[in-house]
Amino acid sequence: MVSEDRRIEVLRAIVEDYVQTREPVGSRVLVERHRLGVSPATIRNDMAALEESGYITQPHTSAGRVPTDKGYRLFVDRLSQIKPLSPAEQRAIRAFLDDAVDLDDVVDRAVRLLAQLTQQVAVVQYPSLRRTALRHLELVPIERDRLLLVIITEAGRVEQRVLEAPDGLPEHIIGELRARLNATVAGRRLADLPEPLDDTVAQAFPVSEQEFVRRVVRLLEETLTETTEERIVMAGTAHLARSGMDFVHTIRPVLEALEEQVVLLKLLSEMAEDSAGVAVRIGHENRYEGLTETSIVAASYGAEGQPLARIGALGPTRMDYPGTMSSVRAVARYLSRILAG
């Protein structure tokens, strides 16, 4: 029916107006600003129906309507399309990211850039240790009884771990272990490593050293597995303090959630991406208590079909979804490209 189509159109108009003006939107301004071709009274009927279905709601009796989480969801899923960035913006992104000198720099620039583009809080997860192929392992004696295990991934991430070594460990054992480890792991991801790794490597060594070798291998495996190693960086928290926010009840819990990186990581990892490669969580869809008035837009970066990690933008449910989605996707893509080349 015609009316059904118009209702949907009305919902889109409400979302767009509300995001722009931050004010509940009434039937009159709606017909004025959008070419709906009908009278306010008709719109009112549509709005009543939309409210009945739970897509919009009234803050109080004589106010305009505001989208609900369900309304935003429909908007994101069916009513909006990701608007492409302007060529100028694209060039700016590329230029800014291309200047980075190493991985830390890339990540740092990416997160600032995303915060800038979206005018929201941006988060970037470092390329996951377990999903990146390893480029090189190194064992460095740093004291008589201590070794440093250095792990270098294809993405350029470098992690180190200190471990105790038996006193008087022969020099050549370390060299041998380094060579064997590299031969076994270089160019592979955690998932591709032979199982059980510690046996595989230890076999080649005299029994007296096997215990030590196993310890090293296990430390390596732990480091690659541990979730504590999923690093995250963040920028743009100041954008939270925009005018017109209910501060104590909104901004504080969000800041708390942001400091609990575990929560953030969990959220990011739970988000399923749609066909366009962008994932959106709206308000109460985030189970975490402090984020029920917050939406998150995320995308993976890395090679096609082999995501390394995620980036995201986080802001009030009343956010510019098409714009945010496009920025997040664009930054994720350039990030992928840079890490690939």
Place this chain on the structure above:
Amino acid sequence: MVSEDRRIEVLRAIVEDYVQTREPVGSRVLVERHRLGVSPATIRNDMAALEESGYITQPHTSAGRVPTDKGYRLFVDRLSQIKPLSPAEQRAIRAFLDDAVDLDDVVDRAVRLLAQLTQQVAVVQYPSLRRTALRHLELVPIERDRLLLVIITEAGRVEQRVLEAPDGLPEHIIGELRARLNATVAGRRLADLPEPLDDTVAQAFPVSEQEFVRRVVRLLEETLTETTEERIVMAGTAHLARSGMDFVHTIRPVLEALEEQVVLLKLLSEMAEDSAGVAVRIGHENRYEGLTETSIVAASYGAEGQPLARIGALGPTRMDYPGTMSSVRAVARYLSRILAG
């Protein structure tokens, strides 16, 4: 004179009451809550004198008085003493920090702990690369034409830098360079290194390799010098969103300043410590625009007379100075102790 002493006492009382209640304090509540032994009228005269001298001010005509930055300054310098932590608190701090497994963990725990203790934003600067003695240097070939320079400090901090190596560089040159570098720098701080370092090291090599050797040494020097390598971590930003803050005008600029780590580092480095080892900057004493209603309490950690870096707490000028100062100092001390042992 007696009256002069009492005025000072009145100022102290005003600061203490105001910090506690967050309300301008009047003459009556002052005599009720503190044993000043005189009548409100007398206090009023004292307050008029204090206002005349610029230590306190009235938000509006019929309100109580509020300390000015100058008032807080006098309070911090002469009217308060750092209150020692309870033994229970001290044990808790020690226990919490002692559980840390490596430097990253120590720093991370320290900053969270400080935020928790002070109920404010806490910052911890990593042990400065240029002020720490170096423990070990390592050169690791990671690709045909790339080397990783790994720097390990006595404090346990590990930094790495990638550099291009001439193709076909003989293996033994790298080993030789590693050995020479370690012999030259191990156990020394940047300031103690022979000058010019690149000549000193390069001499020992055949002319054909000297260019490369110089590049490595210069990269090392740069890394030790660059201010971008002064890392900082932060916690407790959510404490900024306490009730009763003028949000848009206070919290936002502070968050922005916090993200500009350069600003923070500059501030920390500028702060001069008093005899008790604690430095305080109050309100407008911070030149940086966004922090004019913010105070910072900082202390150095590291060996006596050889500070490694600083930690600090940051909050509204209306803060509990004695308490914050004591927490900052305590955490700095334990940090020093842990890094020493």
Place this chain on the structure above:
DNA sequence: ATTAGCACTCAACGGGGTCGAGTGCCACCG
């Protein structure tokens, strides 16, 4: 199905009065 008309609701705003905390000043006192 759409619309004009209309009665209704209610937040926002502003005027006006009261209250009370707190001050400054002055005359008085030990």
Place this chain on the structure above:
DNA sequence: CGGTGGCACTCGACCCCGTTGAGTGCTAAT
């Protein structure tokens, strides 16, 4: 001369209340 009680004064906070206007839902007409 420092301290004090008394007193007039100021001014923000609060409440009451009437007005306004945006926006709604309903109904009858098209």
